[in-house]
Amino acid sequence: MEQRFLKQAIELAIENVRRSGGPFGALVVCNGVVIATGANQVTRRNDPTAHAEVVAIREACRVLGTFQLEGCDVYCSCEPCPMCLGALYWSRPTRVYFAATQDQAAAAGFDDSFIYREIAVPPEQRKIPMLQIDDEDATAPFDEWIAKPDKTGY
Numbered sequence: 001m002e003q004r005f006l007k008q009a010i011e012l013a014i015e016n017v018r019r020s021g022g023p024f025g026a027l028v029v030c031n032g033v034v035i036a037t038g039a040n041q042v043t044r045r046n047d048p049t050a051h052a053e054v055v056a057i058r059e060a061c062r063v064l065g066t067f068q069l070e071g072c073d074v075y076c077s078c079e080p081c082p083m084c085l086g087a088l089y090w091s092r093p094t095r096v097y098f099a100a101t102q103d104q105a106a107a108a109g110f111d112d113s114f115i116y117r118e119i120a121v122p123p124e125q126r127k128i129p130m131l132q133i134d135d136e137d138a139t140a141p142f143d144e145w146i147a148k149p150d151k152t153g154y
Contacts, residue, residue: 002073002097006075006098006099007039011027011076012027012052013025013038013040013077013078020043021040021043022043022051023078027056027075028057028069030060035060035072036063037059038040038051038052038056040121049083053084053088054084057087060072066154068092070093072093073094073097074097076097078100080098081110095147
C-alpha cells in the first residue's frame with residue numbers, strides 16, 4: 001500500500017512541474033484514505049512556505065478540524081527539507097514516507113544542506129544574522145501562557 005501512495009505523491013510532483021510548479025508532491029493518508037494532497041506552490045503563490053508538505057498538512061488539518069495528524073501517514077515525493085521537517089514534527093503524523101533523497105534534490109538544484117549547517121551556527125553568526133535583543137517583557141507571553149488555565153496544549 002505504501003508504494004501506491006508514494007507513486008501518487010510522485011505523480012503529483014510530475015503534474016505540478018507540467019503546470020510550471022516545483023517538482024514536489026505530498027499527500028496525507030488516514031486509515032488508507034487520501035484526505036489531502038499538496039504540490040509545491042512557491043512560485044505560483046509567491047510564498048516561500050508553500051512547499052508540498054506544508055500545503056498538504058494545512059489541508060489535512062482543515063479537513064480533520066485539528067492541528068495534529070496523529071494516526072495519519074504523510075507521503076512525499078522527496079525527503080522533506082528542514083522547514084517541512086519542522087512542520088511534520090509539529091503536526092505529529094505517525095510516519096513519513098519519501099522517495100527521492102535530499103542529495104537527489106540537490107543534484108536538481110534544490111540544495112538545502114546550507115540550512116542544516118546554519119542551524120548549528122550561533123544565531124548572530126548565521127548568514128542572515130539573528131540578533132537577540134534584551135527586553136524586560138520578553139517572557140511576558142510565556143508567563144501569560146503558563147498562567148492560562150484553559151489553554152490548548154500542543
